[in-house]
Amino acid sequence: MVKLTSKERFTRMYDHKEADRVPITDGPWSTTIERWEREGMPKGMPFQDYFDIDRVISFGTDNSPRYPERVIEETEKYKIYTTKWGVTLKQWKHAASTPEFIDFKITNPDIWKEAKARMTPTRDRIDWNYLKANYKTWKEKGHWLQAIIWFGFDVTHSWMVGTENFLIAMLEEPEWCVNIFNHYLDMEIALWDMIFDEGYEFDCFFWYDDMGYKQNQFFSMKLYRELLKPVHKRAIEWMHSKGKKTLLHSCGYVEPLIPELLEIGLDGLNPLEVKAGMDSIRIKEKYGKDLLLNGGINAVLFDHPDRIETEIRRLVPILKKDGGFVFSSDHSVPDSVSLENFRYITDLAKELGKY
8 A cells, every 4th residue: 555644544544444554653742752853763853754654743722711821930840830720730941741720719609700701712822823823733743733732531630620639520510510621612612613604624633631540440330321422422423413523532541431422432542551551452352343443552661672562562462453443552652752763663563554
């Protein structure tokens, strides 16, 4: 088969058909990119171009309450600042890590009412200049274009209310939780309708909604079905009404949720986090005819060439069968992975991912 573009490869994978090879993508940390540049990758060059892997373009909107952003303290090592969601964070400058969440502003329904009033879908929440400057090139080069939306449990607990506060609220104040879920989705629908009305087309909707941790989920199946699943269903129905594929990013162990997600029409799942208990071969065997699998390659092994080779040789021939697979780590690429090791991984993925 002739060499396909990223758009052509992804399209065939979502249709559960074979391509020239499986798409290959990933998400290196910023410190990983810095390391690769020190080791020989040209500074400023997209890593996808350097390794000749697939280009996925992600574009999102601003659906935040737009609280003032200000720096509280800054040193050579870290910065403490407030976010558009009213959260106070401590972020390390020269180490890639999850930020430390120090304080949350929106901690009850009354404060949420004030925040909600700030969340109106105005055109200035879209970076029109960036779209105009780059969209034509993206289309001409055949990149896969992902429309990023953010709603549901993830943005609410991690970026706005706080995990403990919100998990308690899901039990004690479920109406408030559902109101947040739906308002975020309403914001995204209104903003993306503006984008589509201007003639911009994207191939897939992608949203972050981390619902799991190691060997379990943050909440019960009962709570998922009652509070969040109806919002996921409404979102997927809207995405499909636009003729787009749907890809959910949900870290942790979320395998018990897969039948629920397939029931409401989900097309793809990412990242299939191995260390949390996700088994991509088992998932492929049970759900692979209906669900695109994006990820599932254990990033913990990326800096162990022999072990990652064994893992890739074990997984890829099975996962690529009949399409429906995108090669990627099960989360992101840490800065322990050298330029040479990542080149070896991507070259092996190209070899084993051929049809």
